[in-house]
Amino acid sequence: MNLVVVSNRVARAKANEPMTGGLAAALLPVVEKSGAVWVGSSGHVREGSHKDPFAEIQPLGAGALALLDLPAAHYGGYYEGFANSALWPALHSRPDLISVSHDDYQSYREVNAFMARALLRFCEKETAFWVQDYHFLALGAELRDLGVRRPIGFFLHTPWPSRSIICSVPHHRELIEAMLAYDLIGFQTKDDCANFASYLKSDLGYEVRGGVVTSPYGKSQLAAFPIGIDVEGFAAQAARAVLHPDVSRLRKSLHGERLAIGVDRVDYSKGLANRIAAFDRLYELQPSLKRSVSLLQIATPSRGNIEAYCNLQDKLARMVTDVNGRHGEVDWMPIRYLNKGFSQTVLSGFYRSAQVGVVTPMHDGMNLVAKEYVAAQNPADPGVLVLSKFAGAANELTSALIVNPHDIEGMARTIAQxxxxxxxxxxxRWEAMMTTLRAGNIQHWFASFIRALEQAHRDGPETDGENWTARKRVPPSSGSVIQLRTASNALH
Structure with a gap:
């Protein structure tokens, strides 16, 4: 199988650069080893029409990284508009923050169609496509419309909410019907999968039997595939990273003080305001902890052109100033608040230096920071993970201290615990969580999804069946297909 992985964000294998997001950081090690082509946005836009949308194709491990410039006329409506002002808030159970226009939806569909046309360059007899996340819900349908009969899988990295919430998204029915063009639709948790199946039954009239739904597109398999991390690789990186200059400076600055750490994008789904409030309450409940423990909160700015994110950034800055002003001293601050990103190497060293990892999102598909924090610990003296019950990781990391992020006092008392x-x-507790992480690492996730995709495609309609509504296919560029090793075997 020649595997093509598609996502909005991609990652480059540069150890000293900040990662662009959890999805990119998770995919990088397995994509490098699998020999896949990883297709995604270059981060730039292009005016007008060009014969070749790809700005750059470069080696990535055993495969390649293919970057394309998305159309300028539609990028804003696609990314800041429908994807992140309609889908993202709904998927994280914040329908009150949906703000989107009909033009935004049209731009979202245009970019999905643009990506589908670009992907034809890599479509050969043995190609399979694996589409990542909410930016491309309709990409499978666009590929089918172009005549693609190869296996197409989809994995959602965010939660999938209840029917009542997803119905608040304009054009939800049209989008979810389009998702059924995928042979395999993967979710982080069984609850997400059940919510999706509930919508199919209540709104589209499709029954899911044995994890399979039949629609005009044919059969689609629904299943949960909890994403993991490269456990051993991350652990080894963390052990080495304590010698990194940034990590050494952090450790020296503590003067024996204990450290709690949070690492997040600035996003309303991450529970940052409640986390800061919990530390405020912690110092009120136990004044003896002042000068004894501080929070290092790395909060990378995100989606600054969207009003909800700008407002949150301002709110968090005010809260940190208030807490530090009331609890701090001339030579000590309770919260070290940094609005910048760090490389995975440095972050792993920070995690290993912290006695408490605080991962308290309001809603999160998985949250790989929780898993990275555990993997980074010193086996002889591990820290403690405080984890939101609303993160997908809480289903697996049951030996963490589980909290309700809406309960400020409860979080404060749990951090003290x-x-x-x-x-x-x-x-x-750490050993139990490491056993879980090793059993469900990123290699297992990747290989199990590919096996399930191959099976789902075999069990689906015949490639020339009448269920597909196909337009004339645009021929791929000559000599452009990169031959890849079989992805499901390359990781072993």
Missing amino acids: ALAMPAPERRL
């Missing part, structure tokens, strides 16, 4: 936890209990 983490700080007071004796070493034997910390080691037992």
Whole structure:
């Protein structure tokens, strides 16, 4: 199989550069080894029509990274508009923040169609496509309309909400019908999968039997594939990273003080305001912890052209100033708040330096920071993970201290519990979580999805069946197909 992975964001294998997001960081190690072509946005837009939309194709491990410039006329409506002002808030159960126009939806569909046409360059007899995340819900349908009969899978990295919430998205019915063009639709958790199946039954009249739904496109398999990380690779990186200059400076600056850490994009789904409020309450409940423990909160700016994000950025800055002003001293601040990103190497060293990892999103598909924090720990003296019950990772990391991010006082008391936890209990909890992480690592996730996609395609309609509504296919560029190794075998 020649695998083509498609996402809005991509990652380059540059150890000293900040990653562009959790999806990119997760995919990089397995895409490098699998020999896949990874297709995504270059981060630039292009005016007018060009014969070749690809700005750059370069080697990436055993495969390639293919970057394309998205159309300028539609990028804003696609990305800042429909994807992140309609789909993102709905998928994270914030329908009150939906703000979108009909033109935004049209731009979203135009970019999905543009990507489909670009992907024909890589479509050969043995090609399979694996589409990532909410930016491309309709991409499978666009590929089918262009005559593509090859396996097409989709994986959603965010949660999938209840029917009542997803129905608040304009054009929800049209979009979800388009998703059924995928042979396999993967979710982070069984709850997400059940929510999707519930919508199919209630709004589209499709029954899901044995994880399979039949629609005019044919059969689609629904399943949960909890994403993992490169556990051993991240652990080894963290052990080395303690010697990195940035990590060394952090450790020296603590002067024996304990550290809690949070690493997030500035996003309303991440629960940052409640986390800051919980630390404020912690110092009120236990004044003796002042000068004894501080929070390092790395909050990378995100989507600054969207009003909700600008407002949140301002709110968080005010909250940090207030907490530091009331609890701080001339030579000590309770919250170290940084609005910038760090490389995976540096982050791994920061995680290993922190006695408490605080991962408290309001809603999150998985949250790989939780898994990275655990993997980064010193086995002889591991830290404690405080984890939101609304992160997908809470279904797996049951030995973490699970909290309700809406309960400020409860979070404060749980953080205090983490700080007071004796070493034997910390080691037992850490070992249990590491066993889980190793069993469901990124290699397992990648290989299991590919196997399921191959099976789902075999069980689906015949490639020349009458269920597909196909337009005339645009021929791929000559000599452009990159031959790849079989992805499901290359990771073993």
